[in-house]
Amino acid sequence: MIFYVMKILLGSGGHTPTDRKRALVHEIQSFLGSTIERFLFIPYALQDWDYYAECFKELGLAAGYHLDSIHKAPDPKQAIASAEAIYIGGGNTNRLLSRLYEFDLVETVRERVRAGIPYIGLSAGSNVACPTTQTSNDMVIMVPPTFKALSLVPFQINPHYHDHPENPGLRAETRALRIQEYLEENPNETVVGMREGSVLRINDDNLTLGGNNGIRVFYGPEIGKQPEDFWPEDAISFLLK
């Protein structure tokens, strides 16, 4: 009997600049290793799936692996059931979640990842790995049947986190303020603000951080801790508890 452990790589997004893209490709290669040859790509966060899958390959984000896009598969559920690894790209999080429910894939993805196949998520793909997509920055361009998502990790993620005002006209409105408003209504929760280029690597109960920009972790008022910054090398596995 083989004993599987959860293997998850979550990127903040913002990997387009050359140095960050190179770092991401390196992360993916370390993560997937050499025994895996191909992954199943889920392009549902954008509208044009052909364009997205092609673009993703051209940008080199497939990291040298063979990309099979789920929208080309005759049976998407079967494609997940037989995938070696799953890779969900960014775009609009609520569109992505809506499509996952529309094609009845939420349970199947969750089961496969819990059974040990590697999962890579970027931006929206990181949001759907959380208990809900409520800490996404995206508009609700589609209303999913529920905001409950894959629950592969026990905390919420805010991708593309940054410390600047959100809006040139509202100097006081920072991303931190938005996350604090979320925690007012969800006081037991933890939100991980992932700065551009950061990645979280999960290997069963071990969590480590990559990228140069670090993360800021916000705790709900019932947890009663001030926000904390973490950098690569810091011990952050406690977030999985």
Place this chain on the structure above:
Amino acid sequence: MIFYVMKILLGSGGHTPTDRKRALVHEIQSFLGSTIERFLFIPYALQDWDYYAECFKELGLAAGYHLDSIHKAPDPKQAIASAEAIYIGGGNTNRLLSRLYEFDLVETVRERVRAGIPYIGLSAGSNVACPTTQTSNDMVIMVPPTFKALSLVPFQINPHYHDHPENPGLRAETRALRIQEYLEENPNETVVGMREGSVLRINDDNLTLGGNNGIRVFYGPEIGKQPEDFWPEDAISFLLK
């Protein structure tokens, strides 16, 4: 028999700088006139209702009228039924809509405004005046039972609209792109991007624009028109059709 017409004033938000606040106060005074003495304030978009109502008065946003906050009323529904005017402040749109449903106020507000009492909305208060709150910029910190809102106007609003990149790490991601993604999934709709300090004045079938920054109107692909900028003095009543 008195013949009522709908009277609605919607602000983008971003009215904090002194000149914009003065302009907003002037708009409110022109809009409510001198026969009205008080309005019912709805502070549900923030968590702390006492603080919000006090702060709103202190900032002068009550424009010289008497502010009765709905959270002080023994029966919120009755308070709406007897209000001379309704004024909904900004904050988190999805929290606001969730509370309006929680206290069963959506129908009552809609009926009263359709029957002719003046409605003022700022930011989140403008979002809830639309068919849905899906074009808000806010996180879904609470999930409302439905995103359907007051439908006082037939178009969607994106408050705090601006033309800059959304995020220092993602130069290409503008608000316009987010709105276009919304319209990909809602191709028959129209979204009015309200720049900071802009106001829409509705007097039955007449719509005019105030403020210095103008609006940008985005049309869904089935309408087939390029985005258009409008400024005060421009004829925009066609948006109510």
